[in-house]
Amino acid sequence: MRRLVLAAVALALLAAGCSYTPVTIVPELPESAQSSAIYASDGTLLTTLHGEENRVNVTYDDMPDHLIDAVVAIEDARFWLHDGIDVIGLVRAARSNVGAGGVAQGGSTITQQAVGVLLVGQDLSLDGKIEEASLALQLERTLTKERILELYLNSIYFGKGAYGVEAASQTYFGKSVSEITLSEAAVLAGLIKFPNAANPIDYRDRAIDRRDIVLDAMLQQELIDRETYEATLSEGLDIRPPVPQALVRYPAPHFVDEVKKWFLDNPEFGETREDRIRLLFGGGLRIHTTIDPQLQAQAEAARDQILPNAETDPEVGIVALEPSTGRVRAMVGGRNYYGETRSAKYNLAMGSGRGSGSSFKPFVLATALSQGMPLDTRYPAPRTATFPMPGGQEPWEVTGGGSAAADLRRMTVSSYNTAYAALMIDVAPSNAVAMAHRLGITTPISPVPAAVLGSENVTVLDMANAYATFANSGLRVPPVMVDRIERADGTILWQHAHEQERVLSAGIADTITDILVDAISGPGATGNRARLPDRPAAGKTGTGTGHRDAWFVGYTPQLSTAVWVGFPNATTPLEPPNTPVRVFGGGYPAEVWRAFMGPAHEGQPVFGFAEPPRDLVPRPAGSNPSAPSIASQDDIQGGEAMGPTTLGGPGA
Incomplete structure (x- = not known):
């Protein structure tokens, strides 16, 4: 009689499952959360972004046969034979469940488990099991066995925050699931029933016991032979616990933060910020960035070479990008991203910016040339000058000159503040600010005369990009940090589309480049410490008000780099006792720039800059009689001698 009851229960479940018709069924992989990954331009992984679930889906073909065999052996020995419901298993479960008041024990096939995880949840009531059985039958009619296993093994929980076999393999063994051994596969299969209680990180002995049970099931079902069984039993477990997320270290962390910020601020990736957060951290995206790991390492090495003391030396921000594409190839936003201070993760290459010093002067020069001013226009360049201001304002006192008069080329090469102050007033500050914005500066700039000397804040990224416009003969290309984004299935979610805009005539841009070449390698150049030995380069120094900021921004045809x-804190001056010497743009920044740009160009072809049109701004023949020689460097630095205790000069 008892056997008849058991059989009746099993048959009732089977019959009910066959007749039950759900409203809908979605036999495709649900949109379960998957971890996203950020890659460098060479395809190397920078970091993985986890949401609430650490999951990376893989295909059935990525799963080794011994993993499939292990899972089937321990979870559903008749998986390849049944149609979604295993009657023999149901009878066995019913025998244990009679009198329990419900369905309290297994008998569920892998297909039923997949339905439970993916579609209906873990409902152990009789109605819940009937719905599960019906959906399992439909799933088997719709999908192949292989696809069902793929869905199942990508969805179930394996403990320690790992969902799916790929995340589990990475979590416990530090490798892809395609690389795991038979022993490791048996460990994972054993975790399906006990994901927390038998995880090998916290409970190694339990994990081994579960592994051995799985191996025994495989032996009994003739999925492995005895020799393999005994050899695998004797193997130890090489567990490689993952580094806690808070302690993970990865390259270019400030750059990675900017990529995440760009994504979360972009409405193309979701109507609301919450939508974008879900997609970024749970969409299984593959984000391919522009960062070059070798150039990134070289930028950090250049900083450490020139300013090696992390405790006492000032900070360094560096951005290098390609002028013709805008692709950001290196970004250094600070020395110790993983430090414990509140400001450790603040990106000094971005943020609200810092005073640009005289590195702003080329924007004023571009304004003057665009207004038709000849290059041989001369301005007085005394050591000090006073300029009346409108509206009853205090007169503007400017220091930093060294010549009775200088033309536009000489006053740029020698960075004469007094001459440039007069030029700024002549071109109108509002026009110069508009030019800076057209060239690539994005931060707000007040249209005041003092902007020519760097009173306004700019970012390192913007300066690299604005100077890249000169290198690109007047074509501005917006900076880009991401080349493309792929969905989890490999299709393209987003692809960068190249943009460029003519913001300055090629003739004027190339003329400015010609002048900035002299600012590095010409007589009296303030940027001579940035000179590259094997190729032409153009650039400009900058020293901010009160010596709180120092810059060098320069470029070759291949790379534009701002340092x-x-x-x-933006208040501590770069002078003793805070630094060994008073720091100017022609000192530490120029040296860091050279220490980076030299190695960055090793093995690269040497390209010259485009020749400027001689009829537009003729270059004076011979030397400029008003220009001091290198020997009179103290003059062009406004009286500051270039010696072992002084780097650069006011306005440099």
């Missing part, structure tokens, strides 16, 4: 040096 900023200063203290994070």
